[in-house]
Amino acid sequence: MNPIYHQATFIKSSPTLTVAPKDEGKEIAFAGRSNAGKSSALNAITRQSSLARTSKNAGTHTNA
Ligand SMILES: Nc1nc2c(ncn2[C@@H]2O[C@H](COP(=O)(O)OP(=O)(O)O)[C@@H](O)[C@H]2O)c(=O)[nH]1
Ligand SMILES: [Mg+2]
Known part of the structure; x- marks a missing residue:
């Protein structure tokens, strides 16, 4: 496993795209x-x- 993942941090929870963090880097969906x-x-x-x-x-x- 790439150790870069160990540096992960929580930035924010965004209910809408307008308040989402800047679109940069790589993105993984779960x-x-x-x-x-x-x-x-x-x-x-x-x-x-x-x-x-x-x-x-x-x-x-x-x-529910
Ligand atoms: N038996 C078993 N339980 C797991 C596994 N992965 C997660 N759990 C348990 O399932 C519950 C729900 O996990 P959570 O990560 O909160 O699920 P989420 O709602 O998908 O984020 C927790 O009690 C975990 O400990 C697994 O591989 N096997
Ligand atoms: Mg969960």
């Missing part, structure tokens, strides 16, 4: 249903324990 393990995968790839917040129960939908 898609999957709720509680599939997206946030856990991000933390594993970046080797950071709390870059992305994870939920408690595997495979359990907490949103």
Whole structure:
């Protein structure tokens, strides 16, 4: 795994494109249903324990 990922930091959460960070560099999209393990995968790839917040129960939908 490329160690560049270990330098990942949270910039912001943007509900609309107008408030999104400047369009520069490379972009990676993560898609999957709720509680599939997206946030856990991000933390594993970046080797950071709390870059992305994870939920408690595997495979359990907490949103209606
Ligand atoms: N058994 C198992 N549980 C996992 C795996 N990856 C994530 N989880 C658990 O699934 C739950 C939801 O994970 P989370 O990363 O918050 O999912 P997200 O909603 O897709 O971001 C957490 O309790 C994780 O610990 C995995 O590969 N195997
Ligand atoms: Mg998540």
